[in-house]
Amino acid sequence: MNLYDQFLFIDLIKIKSSVTLLDKISIIISTTLFIGILGTVPGHELTHRKKNRLDMFVGNWMLAFSWDCAFAIEHVYGHHKNVGLPEDPATAKMGESLYKFILNAMFKEHIGAWKIEMARLKRRNFNPIGIQNKMIIGYLRSIIIMFLAFYIGGVVGMATFLLCSFLAKALLETINYSEHYGIVRLKGEPVCRRHSWNSNHVMSGVMLCNVNRHSSHHHSSNLKFWELDTLPEAPMLPHGYLAMLYIAIFLPFLYHRMMAEKLKDWELNYASDEEKILLANFN
Numbered sequence: 001m002n003l004y005d006q007f008l009f010i011d012l013i014k015i016k017s018s019v020t021l022l023d024k025i026s027i028i029i030s031t032t033l034f035i036g037i038l039g040t041v042p043g044h045e046l047t048h049r050k051k052n053r054l055d056m057f058v059g060n061w062m063l064a065f066s067w068d069c070a071f072a073i074e075h076v077y078g079h080h081k082n083v084g085l086p087e088d089p090a091t092a093k094m095g096e097s098l099y100k101f102i103l104n105a106m107f108k109e110h111i112g113a114w115k116i117e118m119a120r121l122k123r124r125n126f127n128p129i130g131i132q133n134k135m136i137i138g139y140l141r142s143i144i145i146m147f148l149a150f151y152i153g154g155v156v157g158m159a160t161f162l163l164c165s166f167l168a169k170a171l172l173e174t175i176n177y178s179e180h181y182g183i184v185r186l187k188g189e190p191v192c193r194r195h196s197w198n199s200n201h202v203m204s205g206v207m208l209c210n211v212n213r214h215s216s217h218h219h220s221s222n223l224k225f226w227e228l229d230t231l232p233e234a235p236m237l238p239h240g241y242l243a244m245l246y247i248a249i250f251l252p253f254l255y256h257r258m259m260a261e262k263l264k265d266w267e268l269n270y271a272s273d274e275e276k277i278l279l280a281n282f283n
Contacts, residue, residue, distance in 0.1 A: 028164060035168035037207060039065040045209050045225050047072035060138060064145055066168040069138020070113035078112045080221055084185025084195045090173075094182035094263055094279075095256060098248050102173040171245070178237065178244045179214050182263045184271075184278040193219050193234045194270040197262075200230045201240030212241040235266050 039062040046052075046059025056072075063071055075090070082088035089108035092101045117135050118128055126132040142165075149161035178197060185195050199212040209225040211217065215234035237244055238258050248255045267279055 028160065028167075031160075031164045032167040032171065035065045035164055036171045039063065040068065040071075040168060040172050041207075041209050041211065043068075044071070044075070044211065048076060048221055049224075050076070060134075061141060064138065064141035066165045066172070067139075067142045068169055068172070069135055069141065070110045071172070072138070073116050073134060074109045074113040076221075077116050078109075080191070080218065083180055083191055083218060084183050085187055088180075090176040091180040091183065092177045094260070098174060098177055098252055098255075101177050102170050105173045105176060106169060174245050174248055175208070175211070175241060177248060178241060179211075181259055182279075183235075183266065184275050186272070186274045186278065189272075189274075191218050193231055194266070196234070197237045198231055198234040199237045199240050199244075200232070201243075204240035204242045208241055235262070235270055238262060 043059045043062030046055040047063065049055040049059075060069065060072055063069060079088055079090045082091075084091055089105045089112060092098075114135055117133060121128050121133060124132075129136065131137065146158055146161060150158040153160065180196055183195055183197070185191065193215040196214040196218050198215040201212060204212040210228045211225070213228040213230060215231045216223065216228040219231075220228075238261075239247070244255070247258075263279075267276055271279060
């Protein structure tokens with residue numbers, strides 16, 4: 001009799017034999033959500049605390065579960081500077097397909113992160129393939145987790161982990177898709193509250209560490225999530241971030257229709273004259 005049977009009264013062999021295909025799909029979905037909600041979301045929060053080594057260490061390990069070491073670099077040093085500009089991979093254009101956006105963002109964010117990191121290493125005269133390279137260390141973290149999954153679950157366990165990682169990253173990009181959808185900014189102009197879609201729905205705030213107060217996050221990225229302001233004067237999404245995530249995934253035609261109305265309002269009540277011209281050109 002093993003430890004589980006003797007002390008925890010859990011028959012793992014019986015449980016394994018009883019698992020159905022629906023159970024497996026449900027486990028993958030649940031694990032993906034756990035990686036996103038308990039990994040990516042707090043990881044995003046912690047990697048903004050650039051002067052706190054412990055927070056950065058924990059945040060980067062959280063992001064490693066979704067193979068997203070690039071996020072801690074490109075998001076903090078790239079996206080926050082380039083939001084609303086054509087070169088920003090995390091700013092979706094009006095009418096852009098969600099699934100095309102996800103794939104483009106994944107690829108371009110890693111390219112952007114490598115460029116930012118290589119420039120940093122060059123400035124400090126560090127070896128670009130040494131342990132000072134945050135991208136290489138980030139990949140190694142994810143590889144360690146992948147091998148642990150292989151050790152515990154074999155090839156199937158490793159493949160399942162990789163699938164969950166990809167889906168969790170896709171969920172992050174879906175949230176990015178809503179955060180700045182269709183919004184434009186004049187190059188050289190400071191990032192203002194109008195350059196992000198805000199939402200003050202309670203459930204989105206609880207589940208996403210107040211990332212839905214996105215206008216405040218971009219206006220004052222040094223603030224901790226509980227310090228972010230509601231900013232009722234900022235442009236608002238029609239629903240909470242979580243609702244918009246599922247609408248974008250399963251009802252894209254409805255998402256585009258709702259956001260087309262919101263962008264008309266943004267153009268009339270928020271955009272500068274120069275941004276109105278950009279909006280017509282980019283969208």
